[in-house]
Amino acid sequence: MINITLKQLRYFEALARHGHFGRAADACAISQPALSMQIKEMEEVLGAALIERGARQIRLTHFGEVAVERARDILRAADELGDLARASKERLVGRLRIGVIPTIAPYLLPKVVGDLSTRYPELDIHVRETVTPKLIQELRDGQLDTAIVALPISENWLAEIPLFEENFVLVRAAKEANAPLPSADSLREMRLLLLEEGHCFRDQALSFCNLQSAPPREVLDASSLSTLVQMVSAGMGVTLIPEMAVPVETRSASVAISRFQEPEPVRTIGMVWRQTSPLSGQLREISEIVRRSAGIDG
Amino acid sequence: MINITLKQLRYFEALARHGHFGRAADACAISQPALSMQIKEMEEVLGAALIERGARQIRLTHFGEVAVERARDILRAADELGDLARASKERLVGRLRIGVIPTIAPYLLPKVVGDLSTRYPELDIHVRETVTPKLIQELRDGQLDTAIVALPISENWLAEIPLFEENFVLVRAAKEANAPLPSADSLREMRLLLLEEGHCFRDQALSFCNLQSAPPREVLDASSLSTLVQMVSAGMGVTLIPEMAVPVETRSASVAISRFQEPEPVRTIGMVWRQTSPLSGQLREISEIVRRSAGIDG
DNA sequence: ATTTATCATAAGAAATAATTATCAAAGCGA
DNA sequence: TCGCTTTGATAATTATTTCTTATGATAAAT
Structure with a gap:
């Protein structure tokens, strides 16, 4: 031997x-x-x-x-x-690395992280906030355990689970509060402020306006929804933001929020992870907590 | 599994x-x-x-x-x-517990321990000084690794290796230096001072005088050779000491040392250890060092 | 001197681990 | 989309290891 x-x-x-x-x-x-x-x-x-x-x-x-x-x-x-x-x-312990897209993170994370920490005291939560393609890449490379993004992703190696639906609302300057609600198509003729390239929310907004790519009129590419709202407040145009962002972003801005009529623009937020991940069971459990947190919040 | x-x-x-x-x-x-x-x-x-x-x-x-x-x-x-x-x-390291009889220890150990420490710097030497029966007992119980005693011991579970022979010399008061050398038998008639019961040297001295047990005349049982020599110096009698003890013990005492004539009284000092000891090899090596140290010294 | 206690040895049986051959799934390239 | 390649899993067989039972050897105990 x-x-x-x-x-x-x-x-x-x-x-x-x-x-x-x-x-x-x-x-x-x-x-x-x-x-x-x-x-x-x-x-x-x-x-x-x-x-x-x-x-x-x-x-x-x-x-x-x-x-x-x-x-x-x-x-x-x-x-x-x-x-x-x-x-x-037996229970989720150790490090859990969650990626979240920027148009969700500020509104969802405070509550979710709090709830997760309460539920799993020994869980060491790391958050990564960036755009979807990077999250997917990092998920693939094993640098993230899961990500919260807009569905669908359509990568066959990913498990997707929807969390909730999220409407988009129109943000206009306060003085335009009583103006008639523009149709999706008519948004194309207005000065529509959007997030910079790479954000899925930009694409989703454009999609709602039946635009495949960049709009015909010039847009100012903002790097956050906060910036967008502040710009609207300054009278530079209109924008769309997710419903979830309303409470936070309109607190200190004189803007008018209007919901669209049916069919309202909407996106599905979900959680994704590698199908091969051994955390699958726990991630499913976590998705429940996230859903509940989001439900109360939004 | x-x-x-x-x-x-x-x-x-x-x-x-x-x-x-x-x-x-x-x-x-x-x-x-x-x-x-x-x-x-x-x-x-x-x-x-x-x-x-x-x-x-x-x-x-x-x-x-x-x-x-x-x-x-x-x-x-x-x-x-x-x-x-x-x-x-590869080399002897760690703890080595050596037992030594009291009539050898003070004269042999200083040099031996020094030489061993030089030879085996990582050796942690513990010395136990007591009479032979206790040393053998402790050897048997695994409290000692080896012992330096007068041979033979005649326990079949012990390995014995002789180190050197040691003569006994007569110690008399200084004024008796020129008196004729007493025969072994005539020692019986003299006031012979001996170590207390239990010391092998006591028995060896008695044996030399052809006495099986306690001498006929009263003896003062001393607990060390030093004491014996001091008592002789004070004129209380005569005694025998091992040759090896002479330099140390007669330094500050006005006594006369006389060697006996053939056949000189002698004892064999040797090293013993459990035959089953895995240190056998190293102990044999150590016995060489002890022999050399004793040779130069005595 | 016999018995007892204790560990070592030997041979065969059981369990474990290895090999070769093959399969299945998924990425990759045309 | 169709092979082709890569990669790990699975199956059957073989090899190795480990265990058990039976026995031996030695020294202590009675």
Whole structure:
């Protein structure tokens, strides 16, 4: 044999504890020769005597005494590996890396992270806020465990689970509050302010206006919904924002919020993760918590 | 299977390192299925997934990442056990418990301990000084590794190795320096001072005088050779001391030292240890050093 | 001197781990 | 979309290891 085994360490530890081959073998639920052989094997592998065999009693050699302490350390560490596994199975512990798109993150995360931390006190939540393509990439690379994005993603290696539907609302300057609600098509003729390239929400807004890509008239590309709303408030145009963003973003801006008539613009927010992820079960559980948090909030 | 094995940890570590079943198997010099099976087995035993199996690439689960660190710790500790064994084989290290009889210890130990420490810097020498029966008992109980005593001991479980011969000399008051040398028999008629009961040297001295047990005339039982010499110096009688004790004990006493004529009284000092001791080899080596130290000294 | 306790050894049986061959799934390229 | 390749899983067989039972050897105990 080339290497020492944990089994040998267990046998040796029992032998050291009992000071007797027969009783140690009993404790290990094996026969005495089996234990003798493994100890002998271990001594051969190590190239040093562990046991001083007297006729009537055995005694650990000096090295044996050192070795048994090491053996105990090793066995303890091996057992802890099992504990660790059990702990990581029963409830979600350790690091959970969530990616969220920027048009959701500021409005959803405060509550969700709070709820998750309450539910899973030992969970160490990391948040990554960026646009969908990057989230998907990072998910694929194993840098994220899950992401909250607008569905569908349509990557066959991803599991998708819808969380909630989210309407878009029109944001106009306060003085236009009583103006007639523009149709989707007529938005094309207005000065429509949008997020910069890369944000899915930009595409979704354009889509609602039946525009495939950039609008005909110039747009100012903002990097956040806050900026958009502030710009609207300054009279620079109109914009769309997700319903969820309304409470936060219109608090300190003199703007008018109007819902569209049917068919209202809407997007589905969902959670995605690698289908192969062993966290699938827990992620499904987490998705429930997120859904509930979002429901109360929005 | 009931328990995880070191082999599995090795395979798992290789898999974590290479991120690829085939290459990890190569590194372990086994076939890919063998590795797959062991990893699977390990996951079943732990009850948790270690590996997230993607089609094109594999990735450690969160638990897997924790586990591989533990695995590395465990494997390192196991390897160190081998190192430890090698280290403890090549040269004598750690604790060495030496027992020495009182009529030898003060004259032999200073030099011997110094020489041993020089020769084996990592040796932690413990000295026990007491009478032979206690030394033998402690040797038997494993409280001592070796003892330096007067031979023979004649216990069949002991290994005995003679170190040197030691003559006895007569100690008389200084004024008696020129008196004729008494015969062994005539010592019986003199006031012979001896060590207290239990010291082998007492018995050896009595034996030289052809006395089986206590002498006919009253003796004062001293507890050390120093005391004996001081008593002689004070004119209380005569005594015998080992030659080796002469330089130390007569330094500050006005006594006369006389060697006996042939046949001189003599005893053999030797080293003993349990025949079963795994230190036998090193103890033999040590006995050489002790012999040399004693030779230069005495 | 016999008995008892204790560990070592041997041979065959059981369990475990390895190999080779094959399969299935998914990425990749035309 | 159709092979083709890569990669890991599975199955059947073989090899190895480990265990058990039976027995031996030695020294302590009676």
